[in-house]
Amino acid sequence: MSSETRDILEKHDLRPLWEVEDEMGTSRPTVEADIWKWEDIQRAIDGIERDVPIADLPPGFQRRVAVPINTPTAISNSIYVGVQTVSPGETAPAHRHSANALRFAIDGHEEMKTVVAGEEFPMENNDLVTTPQWEWHDHVNDSDETAAWLDVLDLPFVLDSLNARQAFENHELERQPVTKTQGYWDSQYGGGRPADEKSDGSIPGPFEGRMDATPPYRFGWDEMLETLRQREENDDPDPHDGYSLAYVNPATGKEPLFPTMSFRAQLLSEGPTDPHFHNATEVYFVIEGEGATHVGEKVLEWDKWDIFVVPPNEVHHHEPDDEATLLGMTDRPVFEAFNLYAEAQPS
Numbered sequence: 045m046s047s048e049t050r051d052i053l054e055k056h057d058l059r060p061l062w063e064v065e066d067e068m069g070t071s072r073p074t075v076e077a078d079i080w081k082w083e084d085i086q087r088a089i090d091g092i093e094r095d096v097p098i099a100d101l102p103p104g105f106q107r108r109v110a111v112p113i114n115t116p117t118a119i120s121n122s123i124y125v126g127v128q129t130v131s132p133g134e135t136a137p138a139h140r141h142s143a144n145a146l147r148f149a150i151d152g153h154e155e156m157k158t159v160v161a162g163e164e165f166p167m168e169n170n171d172l173v174t175t176p177q178w179e180w181h182d183h184v185n186d187s188d189e190t191a192a193w194l195d196v197l198d199l200p201f202v203l204d205s206l207n208a209r210q211a212f213e214n215h216e217l218e219r220q221p222v223t224k225t226q227g228y229w230d231s232q233y234g235g236g237r238p239a240d241e242k243s244d245g246s247i248p249g250p251f252e253g254r255m256d257a258t259p260p261y262r263f264g265w266d267e268m269l270e271t272l273r274q275r276e277e278n279d280d281p282d283p284h285d286g287y288s289l290a291y292v293n294p295a296t297g298k299e300p301l302f303p304t305m306s307f308r309a310q311l312l313s314e315g316p317t318d319p320h321f322h323n324a325t326e327v328y329f330v331i332e333g334e335g336a337t338h339v340g341e342k343v344l345e346w347d348k349w350d351i352f353v354v355p356p357n358e359v360h361h362h363e364p365d366d367e368a369t370l371l372g373m374t375d376r377p378v379f380e381a382f383n384l385y386a387e388a389q390p391s
């Protein structure tokens with residue numbers, strides 16, 4: 045290329061394709077396979093709890109959370125996880141936002157409640173509670189023990205990958221008024237559904253959306269575990285994910301739970317799984333058991349309550365010591381929405 049042509053290109057912010065091609069896909073931080081051990085997380089959250097009362101945090105996002113870091117701000121480029129604690133008598137104040145979120149109770153209590161859309165949802169161990177897009181939510185610890193849980197949000201997808209902003213609003217009250225009886229939201233998604241409400245599938249709030257909104261909902265662990273055991277007795281495991289249950293959107297009865305994120309309870313009890321790879325990211329929380337996940341050349345050795353990440357396109361398989369249950373989290377619905385999901389086995 046002549047220097048005259050190069051000058052013209054540079055002067056007008058133009059580059060030839062063959063020079064930018066190799067740089068495509070490198071502008072975001074690379075996610076590495078990695079693991080965060082519970083004993084380290086525990087020390088961090090204990091320290092934060094000792095040093096920082098929620099009330100001392102700046103007004104706005106008053107949440108006391110330790111965040112596993114792999115990119116500058118999160119565990120991956122699409123899914124964020126954090127471990128949050130609320131001390132006895134404390135409240136994490138009510139707010140709402142455009143990000144989809146859920147809570148998975150690690151160290152829970154029936155008097156530890158996430159209040160969503162007017163209903164108190166108890167957070168007992170391994171319960172999963174949705175706090176969907178634009179629904180008011182606060183966390184209220186009326187027990188005499190510190191509660192800890194996993195927060196999972198799609199923040200990095202919107203803020204980092206799309207480089208967009210999210211809508212956010214604080215409630216005028218620290219605790220939103222409780223206007224529904226316990227069990228109300230669960231009861232609306234059984235065999236009988238409200239017949240008098242218009243169901244146009246739109247997402248509430250100032251958002252454009254065509255997918256059925258995820259309701260506030262609590263998936264109790266006892267029922268999930270019983271269903272896993274029934275599958276173990278009667279069905280064959282998935283070769284890559286073991287006995288695997290999707291947390292479905294109760295409005296549709298289908299995956300994904302949120303338009304941006306999908307969740308599975310996985311029981312690994314039949315030895316090592318088969319290796320595969322895919323372009324979606326997977327984040328795991330170890331509910332119970334010990335074992336290892338092999339990711340490329342790395343071996344992530346895990347036990348109870350550890351958190352680990354399997355980056356896109358890396359060959360991986362799980363190897364439980366005996367029996368293990370995992371919470372699997374993935375951004376796969378984003379790929380599937382655009383017909384971009386790809387999965388294969390190593391040759």
Ligand SMILES: [Fe+2]
Pocket residue numbers: 139140141145181
């Ligand atoms: Fe929130």
Ligand SMILES: [Fe+2]
Pocket residue numbers: 284320322326360
């Ligand atoms: Fe996988």
